[in-house]
Each structure stands twice: as structure tokens, then as C-alpha cells.
Amino acid sequence: MAVSWLRQLAARSCVPVYPVWGEHDEALLATLVLSTQIELVDSPRHASVLLVVGEIPATLRDGLKHVHDQLPSPFAVVWFRGAPLIALNAPIHVDEADRLVDTLIRTHRELMLGQRDSASRLLPDEPPNPWEGLGDDGHGGEGMMGGTPYGRPMAMNMQDDLRDGLTLDSLTFRLGPFYPALPSGLCAEITLQGDVIQSWETRHGALPQRLAPVFYAARERPVPIAELELARARYHLVQLYRGLHLAGLERIARHALSLARQLSTASRLDGLRRQLVRSGIFHLAAMDGGQLDTEMAARLGGPAARAAGLDADLRMDDASYQRLGFRPQCRTDGTVRARWEQRLAEIDQSLQLARQAEPDGLHTANTEAVETPRGPWSAKPPQDASALLDQLLPGLEWDEAMTLIASLDSREVAETSGRANI
Amino acid sequence: MIESLASLLMVLVVLALGPYVVAVMDRLVATAPRGALASDVWLGPLSRAAWLLTQHANATEAPDWQAWRLAPALYLALAAVGLALVPWSPTLIATDLVTSVVLWGSVEALATVVIFLHGWSANAVLPLIGAYRYVALGLSYILISMFVLIGAALPAESLQLTQVVASQESLWNVVRQPLGLPLFLVVGLGLTFWGPLNLADSTDLAGGTAAEVSGPSRLVWECARAVMLVAFSGIAATAFLGGWLGPWLPGPVWVLLKTLFVLALLLWLGQWLPRVAPERCVTLMWIVLLPLSFVDLVWAGVLALWA
Amino acid sequence: MEHSIFVDIAFLLLAVLAVVAGWRVFRTDSMVRASFFLLVSFIAVGAIMMLLAAEYLGVAMFFMMAVEMMVMALFMVMFMMNPAGLNPMMMVHQHRLSIIAGAVAFFILAAMALFSSFPADPLPAGLDPVRSLGHEMLGDSMLIFESAGIVLLATMIGVVVLSSHRGRYGAAEEGSVPPGLEPGGDPAGQPEKGESEGGHEHHHHHH
Structure with a gap:
């Protein structure tokens, strides 16, 4: 049973949790961070359990689905004081704050020991844009640069550089709504040149917070x-x-x-x-x-x-x-x-x-x-x-x-x- | 023959135990003053490794698979090369090249390439930013490292690490060239992007080059980082703390103790210093540390002429 | 000096690696990958140099090429129209010219390899390659190497000065722009702005 002792050992590990904060009070953060059995991680790729705290507004459900599907299997979702998304069967739901840590640990344990199946994906696993590359290398089209292979055109220096006139290619992407370094709910469309922010457009404001x-x-x-x-x-x-x-x-x-x-x-x-x-x-x-x-x-x-x-x-x-x-x-x-x-x-x-x-x-x-x-x-x-x-x-x-x-x-x-x- | 086998074995043992030792020491350093020791300190790294082995490796949209999977292994291989260069005694050494100091320099340079590749090949935004940021850091510390190491090689009149140790018989380089070790420690933090110089895998990038990595490849990446930290500590102990030299105890034990000392120092710095802002970091490197490494080199040169 | 069969095997493997990686440089679809295939090729050549007892030059090849390829990849990605080098692109162009140039170079090198007589000059026992290289560089050829060194150093300092925050035309954050050719004129040396891209904003007016 070579696999079995590995899983036994894995079940004893500190539980890597990626938290998604809906409406909540801040006392919960201290409980999770200071627990020696829980490790809050910054990337969904590094987590075993996705913890959804509180109600997530309908506008952010798609963002939640994206985060959900980024957890590598085996993984599970724990819902704390919020209604689970309908798409999920047999959700793990907790209401009392003092039971949360235990539930997280137990869920991770069950996952590792194979007593619980990994949660199923919510979105189809396909690229956001269809492949449009042509030719052997996929460069397609005319000349060196070709077409739009990933649905993204080649960057063409759309903006003058803000700082030193050294115009680099710009990179536009969307961050949020559950990026750990941003307030929960904040979603922005960002254009970078190098690591300098050229433009930042807030697309969704941060979720309201509840005070003590x-x-x-x-x-x-x-x-x-x-x-x-x-x-x-x-x-x-x-x-x-x-x-x-x-x-x-x-x-x-x-x-x-x-x-x-x-x-x-x-x-x-x-x-x-x-x-x-x-x-x-x-x-x-x-x-x-x-x-x-x-x-x-x-x-x-x-x-x-x-x-x-x-x-x-x-x-x-x-x-x-x-x-x-x-x-x-x-x-x-x-x-x-x-x-x-x-x-x-x-x-x-x-x-x-x-x-x-x-x-x-x-x-x-x-x-x-x-x-x-x-x-x-x-x-x-x-x-x-x-x-x-x-x-x-x-x-x-x-x-x-x-x-x-x-x-x-x-x-x-x-x-x-x-x-x-x- | 027996010695070369023994030294090879030594490299393998350190390669296997290094990550565990680093993980345990880091936890000990983190909890040291309040003494909240749990069994977790000893078993924690192992169970975490077991969890990472159980977790599936994920995919991103159209990554460069070869480079993405190879980068952690290559970083580990570079760390192993570094370990092979550390002389445990005058004869117990896996690779006793006449240019071992230069080979260590190329390990540092190639590490930049591998770390960049790790972030670039994931084809995702945050790892990419981490990768580019690391190149700026890497190009800055390599020059410092070069000058400091040439300084250490000067009294030995050789680029061979065993000769560098032998030249410290009368006085260790840490005393002879007081700027050397502090500057070299900065290089070590940069090379392993540890603590204050963790610009590649930082929290503001949700894990940077490792943000999109899970499962076994993440385990290899973390192990490689830890082994690189150990290899660096070994080289620092050799070049500045007199390697195997020391009274009473046998040489290899001295190397081990000195390596652990440098390692603990690095881990302590990692726990106690905040991440330096990239811009400030590059400014610091080029405006303060690089001139200081010139001073170190001139100092070493003048001393060598005098002697 | 006799060498073992392992040296021969290592040489052959490294030579194959160098050639295959060199070939991949032109067959891959990304500038970053091309740079690093070139790096692999150079590392294989560096290892071959070490087999030839050029220990310093071989190892120096590793770190020189590592830094060089890293910088090259970075600059290519920065200044070419390809976001981070992640979109595939064609790495070869001007096919006819390059085929002719490649064929000519191959035949010249092959002819040199086949028709010139290489000296059979075994290494003297007790040769210290690093020391002899040092004597070579800092002995008779010192003037050449030192002048090359000074030129390189001056270039490095120049690059740092030009690219630093406090650049040639003022601080970078405040937009360092060269002065006009006549007082108050448009900044000199800027690319002409075409009419086609008139859609987005410009910092300065011109007509």
C-alpha cells in the first residue's frame, strides 16, 4: 500500500485554504490565520479547499466559478454562511464560526484519504478564444507576425509610455474579483507596460464590508x-x-x-x-x-x-x-x-x-x-x-x-x- | 576512488535532506522567540510534501510545456552543481575544477535564465511579471557576486575553491575582507529569491512564477529553492568562513556547521526583513552595493599586493 | 596524453546536442525559445571546450552566454511586437539569401576541417590552463585586452547613464524628452507620427 501511507501523511498536512470573501466580519480572518492547522494561500493553484465566506452577489458568481475551477484536483469547497451555487451537488455548508476550522480540516482529510471525491468543474475546459493560428508554427497570416492565434492580436504599442518614452508592448488583462491583494469584489481591467501600470479601469467595486x-x-x-x-x-x-x-x-x-x-x-x-x-x-x-x-x-x-x-x-x-x-x-x-x-x-x-x-x-x-x-x-x-x-x-x-x-x-x-x- | 564516491554520496544526501532541513529551520526561526513548538515543525514539511505529491499538476492555457516542466528540474540541477563544488575537506570534493569559482558564477547566471523560464513558460500574467522582475534583480546581483568572488579568489591566487580555503589558513576571508560576506549574503538572497529579495514569487503577485504551479512540479520547485539555499550557504562557508578549517573537529563537520550557520542567518533575514520594492532594490544594488563590491575588490587587491 | 573512451562519448553527445539545439533555434516559433536553444547550443560547446582542457574558457562560456542570451531574449521581447513572446511567430525570413549564406559558410568550414592539417601538439604535462591564459592575456597581448576592456567599460557606463532614471534629458518620471532643434520646437529625433494613428492622444502638437 505504497499510496496509502502517502495519503495518510498528506491528510495530516496543514490545510491550504483559498478564501473567497463575501460579506463577513473580520474576526473570522484572525481565526483562520492564527490556526496552526490552516494555511491561507494566495493562489487557488496552491489550495486544497476553497472557502467561500458569506453571500456572493450574482454579479460575481462567474468570477467565483473561475476561481473554483482553478483549484487543482483533488479539491473541495466549503461554504460558510452563504448559499452554495446551484450547480454543485452535496455541498459542504457551515454556519457556526467555531465549527469552521474543524470542517476545513475534516474536508481536507477526507479528500486526501479518498473518502470524498474531488469537486467537479463548473465551466468547460476550453481556451477562452478558439485557436486561429495558421501554418506550421501557427504564426499564420502575413509576414513575421501573422494572425491572431489565441484570439489576441499582436500588441502594437497602443499607448505612449507614461514614464520615459521607452515604448514597450502593452499587456491588457483583467484582475479580480477575488485576487488576494485587492479588496474582495474589486475587479479591474489593467494595461501594463513592463510592470508599470498604464491604465487601471475599475470594472466592479469592492464588496461592502461589515464593521464590528x-x-x-x-x-x-x-x-x-x-x-x-x-x-x-x-x-x-x-x-x-x-x-x-x-x-x-x-x-x-x-x-x-x-x-x-x-x-x-x-x-x-x-x-x-x-x-x-x-x-x-x-x-x-x-x-x-x-x-x-x-x-x-x-x-x-x-x-x-x-x-x-x-x-x-x-x-x-x-x-x-x-x-x-x-x-x-x-x-x-x-x-x-x-x-x-x-x-x-x-x-x-x-x-x-x-x-x-x-x-x-x-x-x-x-x-x-x-x-x-x-x-x-x-x-x-x-x-x-x-x-x-x-x-x-x-x-x-x-x-x-x-x-x-x-x-x-x-x-x-x-x-x-x-x-x-x- | 573511494573519496570521489563518498563525495558524490555527500552531494546526494544533502540533495535529499536539504529541503527538509531548510523547512524545519525556517519554521524554527519563525517561531523561535515565543517557543510555540508543535510536532508540526518536524512532521509539517513531510506531510506538506505528501500533499503536493497527491495534488494534480494543473494546466494553463497553452503553456510551453517542456520549459514549464523542465524549469524546476533544471533549477534543482543547478543547485546540485553548486553542491558538488563545495569542498568538504582537501580531498573530499565531488568536482575539484581549477575554475570552480567561475563555475559557481555560471550557476548563478544560469539560475536567472531558469527562473525566468519558469515564469515565462506558464503563459499567464502574474508569473510573467514575476519572471521579468527577477531578470532585473538577477542582472543586478551577478556583477556584485563576481566582484566579491574575485576578491575571495585573490589571496588564493587561484580560481579553485580548495585553494581559496587553503589560503584562509592564517586568516578567514570574512575578517580579511569584511565587506565580502555581507555582500555575498545579498547575492544569496537574490539567487534563491528569498525573503527581502523575493521578487519572483512574491505575495503581491499571488506567488509570482509559482502562482500557476501545483502538485509535484511545485514540490520540485520548492525543493530546488531550498537546495539552492543550502548550496549557496556551502559556497559562502567555503569562500569566506574557511571551509573545512577549524580546530578539534574533522573538516567535513566544520563545513557542515558553517553551512548551517550561514543558512540560519539567511533564513533569519528572510523572516525579519520585508520584501524590498523592486525599484528600490535595483537602485540599492547599482548605487550602493555595486560600488561597495568595487571597494571590496580594491581592498582585496591591495592586501594581496602587500602580502 | 591518453584520454578515455568516456571523453569521446561525451564529445559526441555534446556535439550532437550543440548541432540539434542550433537547428532548433530556427525551427521554433518564439524569440524566447530561440534564445534559450542557442544558449543550450553554446553550453554544449563550452563543455566541449572543457574537454579540450580549456577549463577557464569553457566555464566562462557558460556564464557569459547565460547572461547574454537572457538579455537578448528580454530585449527582443521588449522591443518586438509580440506580447511577452507568447504568441507564435515565424523565426526565419529572407529564405533564399539565408540558404545561400548558410550553404557557403558550411562548405567553407567543411573544407577547412577536411583540407587543413591540424597540429598534433599534445598538452604538456603540468599545464595550468588558467595561469597560461592569464599570462597570455596580461603579457604580450596586454595592450589589446586592456584597450578592449576600457572600451567595454566606457560602453557599460554610457548605457547605465543613458538608461538611468536621471537620464540624459531629465528625470524619467517627468518624461525625459530630447530638446528641439530650434528653441521651443518639437523634440528632436522622435519618429514621425503618421496620420493613420491619429486616433489616440499625443502629448505634443504638430502639424
């Missing part, structure tokens, strides 16, 4: 400031995790996330900040770009606006916060670095406010206007600002662009807290 329930509660009744500020710090730490994961600093990223999970008024940011400074990320990563002008910053609101020097924070209008002596912190230059420094400063400030408010059990006073960690929510919640990327990204190198996107929180905030309340 306390932010929704704060719009209905006074809530304890300590709780609200801890939730805010937690939110920023999760954002920090995403940025650090992208920067390849996996261990500090996990540190940020475990700090978020155990966050209390006694928590300190110093250790994490020290690790970050020592790693040199502020100097080595591409953090000088991504400058927002005042108009863009105002449109985004929240930490991004304050990092660009806008002194706007709804907490200033709240009598309880005024009693705590709250003053918003600002940066001036609005770059990627300023946004990360702003986030770190705001985590520190939130912890400080939580510590001050906790002994008296101070509650918020203003329920009309709440400053969410994403931005101000007075009349309506912060709106999707993915379209800003179309202006910001052209001219940047790929790595700079991805670093910028990670630093820029452009997602819409959902109106209601959804299932997290139930």
Missing part, C-alpha cells in the same frame, strides 16, 4: 467608549495584517492579528511598532508614493483623510470624547507611509482613549454621527471609493500599486450589521 456590531449599535444608542475604541483598534490591526502579509512580513503580520484577537485596554502597541521599525519596512517597501490630493482625501474620509492633513473626525463633535480631551491626530503628506503611520498612531490613540474611558464606563453621547474606522458616518455610511484607483494607479509599478491599495481602505461600509447580530 458595536459601530452599528453606536448609531442607535450610547455605547461604552472603551468597547468602541477597542473595536476601532482591532479594525486597524486587521488592516495592518493585510499590509504586512503583502509586504512579506508574515510573522509580524501574525503578531498584529494575534494582538487584535486578544486586544484589551491593557494591550500595548510598542512591541509591534518596534518590530516594524526594526524590520525597516518604512524604508525598504515602496511607501513614498500614493499621495492623495485634498479632494480625494475628503472623498475617502477617515484615517486616509487625516493622513493627508485633513483635520476631520466626528469624534470631535461628541461631548464624551470632548471630556476625554480628544484631538484628532494628523499627518501632512498623505503618502502610503503617512497612512500606515496614521493607522499606528490611531491604534495607540484608541487604546489610550479606551484606557481613559474604561474606569468611569463612559458612553458615547452622539448617536447621529459616528466616526467609523473607515470614515465618517453621519447621513450615510462611507461609500465605495474604488474608482479613485483609476486616477491613483497609472504610472506606478506593480509592487507600488499593490502596496498603495493595501494602505488605502476604499470599501463601502454596509448599512446593517447583517448576521453578526443574530
Whole structure:
């Protein structure tokens, strides 16, 4: 039974999971990342289990099918709090967060031991464009270059180069809606020359995000400031995790996330900040770009606006916060670095406010206007600002662009807290 | 005859054990300060390898199949050539060419080709970007590597690694040429696109050249990367840390210890440094590190004339 | 110096590899593949040189050709109208001329191989090929090699200066464009923009 021991061993491996995030709350991310039995991977090719979290809107179902079919067999799909696509038979469905990790592990085990068949493909396995090559080499047509063998014409320098006049061939492709370095749902048509982005057209905005329930509660009744500020710090730490994961600093990223999970008024940011400074990320990563002008910053609101020097924070209008002596912190230059420094400063400030408010059990006073960690929510919640990327990204190198996107929180905030309340 | 067989065996053993050692050490380095040691550290790499062997290799739209399947194997072969160049003792060495330093240089140059090919042949966007990016990095570190290695060869007055070790009898190159080893470590990170210099298989490209690879070919690719890391550490230990030289213990044990030391250093750097932005990386290489490697070479030359 | 049968076998295999890879250069449909087949061919030749005891030149061939072919593939892909070299394309053209040139070159080389008398000059015992090559290059022929070296170095520095961010005509990000021939005129040395591609935007006006 030579195969059998190999499969036994494979069944014990860490479960490589490719997550597709629909509507969800961020606590789930920490559960998955910090589990020693689960490994979240960046490419569907590297996964054994596809995890679909929450409901996927109908507009993105095709994208989901494409991701689904990219997993190499044997693979399985686990649906968490969302209806499975109709095309699938015998779907694995989980509703409780504490059962999720176990289900993922069990599914992987069953796959490896052959107790479960690999999921079937949803789309036909054929090239997107029919083969149109002619001749021996398929070059076809006239001259050296010929026809359109893969349905793609030869690139003909459609755009003048943005930077140095060195016109290279442009490469146009579509990325998203479930690319891990982009917010979930964001889909864009991108043209590259080399690895410089020539144009970026957002085709589908990011999915709305659900904040912690306390932010929704704060719009209905006074809530304890300590709780609200801890939730805010937690939110920023999760954002920090995403940025650090992208920067390849996996261990500090996990540190940020475990700090978020155990966050209390006694928590300190110093250790994490020290690790970050020592790693040199502020100097080595591409953090000088991504400058927002005042108009863009105002449109985004929240930490991004304050990092660009806008002194706007709804907490200033709240009598309880005024009693705590709250003053918003600002940066001036609005770059990627300023946004990360702003986030770190705001985590520190939130912890400080939580510590001050906790002994008296101070509650918020203003329920009309709440400053969410994403931005101000007075009349309506912060709106999707993915379209800003179309202006910001052209001219940047790929790595700079991805670093910028990670630093820029452009997602819409959902109106209601959804299932997290139930 | 027996010695050459033994040295060949040595290469095969390192080839087989290298990936496991690298995986375990990397996990140990990652969890070191908090000591959250699980049995996973020891069994994890094996079960992961078993999983990759169970997984099917996927296809992309019209890839260059030959190059796509060959690239990981070729990278592994280059790593094996590197291992064969490491002298374990004055006589225990698989390939004792008079130009072994230059042969190592060509391993580095050919690695660039193979890594490019791995990304290019998948016929997919993200691997392709990774591949092109790697070429920019590869062309930058090769010059640094060349100057630093010539510096190490100067006191030996030979391009043979055994002679390079012999020349360190009185003083190791790491002391004699203080710039040499730090610069060479940068080359090592580049050669294996590890940690801060992981521009080819990076997270912003969802795995870069390996983004579209699954199953056994991914396993070979990862093993090749690990073996290359070990081979590089062996060469660095030979060229700068005096190879088999050392008191009390037999030569091969010293080589092993020094190799593991360099390996641990590289893994530690990989865990603690963020990925350097490609543009900044190339600027750093050409404007800071390349002139520094000139300085290293001039330093080595002046010392060699003096002696 | 006697050599073993293995050297003969290795020579034959490498020679076949060199020729077959060279032939594939012209039969493949992609510039990248063509460059790397050429690289394989050169590596086989380098290994043959090592069999001929030219240890330094053989190994130098490996790394020189690896870097050279890599750069060549990259530049061809960058400047030819083929996205990343992934679409198939015809690698041979001007058939008649190349057939004639190839045939002539083959006959000349074959004639040289057949009709010239090669010296039977066995390697002296204890020859150190690296040292003797060094003496050759830095002895009598030093002037030639040094001047070639200086020329190459100057070329390298020139290329780096021209292609760096702070290019000849200003910083690359700000669009480095050569100045006009007369003050305020169109940038010099730019390709003439045809009327057919008038559809998309241009940075500068001209009529």
C-alpha cells in the first residue's frame, strides 16, 4: 500500500485554504490565520479547499466559478454562511464560526484519504478564444507576425509610455474579483507596460464590508467608549495584517492579528511598532508614493483623510470624547507611509482613549454621527471609493500599486450589521 | 576512488535532506522567540510534501510545456552543481575544477535564465511579471557576486575553491575582507529569491512564477529553492568562513556547521526583513552595493599586493 | 596524453546536442525559445571546450552566454511586437539569401576541417590552463585586452547613464524628452507620427 501511507501523511498536512470573501466580519480572518492547522494561500493553484465566506452577489458568481475551477484536483469547497451555487451537488455548508476550522480540516482529510471525491468543474475546459493560428508554427497570416492565434492580436504599442518614452508592448488583462491583494469584489481591467501600470479601469467595486456590531449599535444608542475604541483598534490591526502579509512580513503580520484577537485596554502597541521599525519596512517597501490630493482625501474620509492633513473626525463633535480631551491626530503628506503611520498612531490613540474611558464606563453621547474606522458616518455610511484607483494607479509599478491599495481602505461600509447580530 | 564516491554520496544526501532541513529551520526561526513548538515543525514539511505529491499538476492555457516542466528540474540541477563544488575537506570534493569559482558564477547566471523560464513558460500574467522582475534583480546581483568572488579568489591566487580555503589558513576571508560576506549574503538572497529579495514569487503577485504551479512540479520547485539555499550557504562557508578549517573537529563537520550557520542567518533575514520594492532594490544594488563590491575588490587587491 | 573512451562519448553527445539545439533555434516559433536553444547550443560547446582542457574558457562560456542570451531574449521581447513572446511567430525570413549564406559558410568550414592539417601538439604535462591564459592575456597581448576592456567599460557606463532614471534629458518620471532643434520646437529625433494613428492622444502638437 505504497499510496496509502502517502495519503495518510498528506491528510495530516496543514490545510491550504483559498478564501473567497463575501460579506463577513473580520474576526473570522484572525481565526483562520492564527490556526496552526490552516494555511491561507494566495493562489487557488496552491489550495486544497476553497472557502467561500458569506453571500456572493450574482454579479460575481462567474468570477467565483473561475476561481473554483482553478483549484487543482483533488479539491473541495466549503461554504460558510452563504448559499452554495446551484450547480454543485452535496455541498459542504457551515454556519457556526467555531465549527469552521474543524470542517476545513475534516474536508481536507477526507479528500486526501479518498473518502470524498474531488469537486467537479463548473465551466468547460476550453481556451477562452478558439485557436486561429495558421501554418506550421501557427504564426499564420502575413509576414513575421501573422494572425491572431489565441484570439489576441499582436500588441502594437497602443499607448505612449507614461514614464520615459521607452515604448514597450502593452499587456491588457483583467484582475479580480477575488485576487488576494485587492479588496474582495474589486475587479479591474489593467494595461501594463513592463510592470508599470498604464491604465487601471475599475470594472466592479469592492464588496461592502461589515464593521464590528458595536459601530452599528453606536448609531442607535450610547455605547461604552472603551468597547468602541477597542473595536476601532482591532479594525486597524486587521488592516495592518493585510499590509504586512503583502509586504512579506508574515510573522509580524501574525503578531498584529494575534494582538487584535486578544486586544484589551491593557494591550500595548510598542512591541509591534518596534518590530516594524526594526524590520525597516518604512524604508525598504515602496511607501513614498500614493499621495492623495485634498479632494480625494475628503472623498475617502477617515484615517486616509487625516493622513493627508485633513483635520476631520466626528469624534470631535461628541461631548464624551470632548471630556476625554480628544484631538484628532494628523499627518501632512498623505503618502502610503503617512497612512500606515496614521493607522499606528490611531491604534495607540484608541487604546489610550479606551484606557481613559474604561474606569468611569463612559458612553458615547452622539448617536447621529459616528466616526467609523473607515470614515465618517453621519447621513450615510462611507461609500465605495474604488474608482479613485483609476486616477491613483497609472504610472506606478506593480509592487507600488499593490502596496498603495493595501494602505488605502476604499470599501463601502454596509448599512446593517447583517448576521453578526443574530 | 573511494573519496570521489563518498563525495558524490555527500552531494546526494544533502540533495535529499536539504529541503527538509531548510523547512524545519525556517519554521524554527519563525517561531523561535515565543517557543510555540508543535510536532508540526518536524512532521509539517513531510506531510506538506505528501500533499503536493497527491495534488494534480494543473494546466494553463497553452503553456510551453517542456520549459514549464523542465524549469524546476533544471533549477534543482543547478543547485546540485553548486553542491558538488563545495569542498568538504582537501580531498573530499565531488568536482575539484581549477575554475570552480567561475563555475559557481555560471550557476548563478544560469539560475536567472531558469527562473525566468519558469515564469515565462506558464503563459499567464502574474508569473510573467514575476519572471521579468527577477531578470532585473538577477542582472543586478551577478556583477556584485563576481566582484566579491574575485576578491575571495585573490589571496588564493587561484580560481579553485580548495585553494581559496587553503589560503584562509592564517586568516578567514570574512575578517580579511569584511565587506565580502555581507555582500555575498545579498547575492544569496537574490539567487534563491528569498525573503527581502523575493521578487519572483512574491505575495503581491499571488506567488509570482509559482502562482500557476501545483502538485509535484511545485514540490520540485520548492525543493530546488531550498537546495539552492543550502548550496549557496556551502559556497559562502567555503569562500569566506574557511571551509573545512577549524580546530578539534574533522573538516567535513566544520563545513557542515558553517553551512548551517550561514543558512540560519539567511533564513533569519528572510523572516525579519520585508520584501524590498523592486525599484528600490535595483537602485540599492547599482548605487550602493555595486560600488561597495568595487571597494571590496580594491581592498582585496591591495592586501594581496602587500602580502 | 591518453584520454578515455568516456571523453569521446561525451564529445559526441555534446556535439550532437550543440548541432540539434542550433537547428532548433530556427525551427521554433518564439524569440524566447530561440534564445534559450542557442544558449543550450553554446553550453554544449563550452563543455566541449572543457574537454579540450580549456577549463577557464569553457566555464566562462557558460556564464557569459547565460547572461547574454537572457538579455537578448528580454530585449527582443521588449522591443518586438509580440506580447511577452507568447504568441507564435515565424523565426526565419529572407529564405533564399539565408540558404545561400548558410550553404557557403558550411562548405567553407567543411573544407577547412577536411583540407587543413591540424597540429598534433599534445598538452604538456603540468599545464595550468588558467595561469597560461592569464599570462597570455596580461603579457604580450596586454595592450589589446586592456584597450578592449576600457572600451567595454566606457560602453557599460554610457548605457547605465543613458538608461538611468536621471537620464540624459531629465528625470524619467517627468518624461525625459530630447530638446528641439530650434528653441521651443518639437523634440528632436522622435519618429514621425503618421496620420493613420491619429486616433489616440499625443502629448505634443504638430502639424
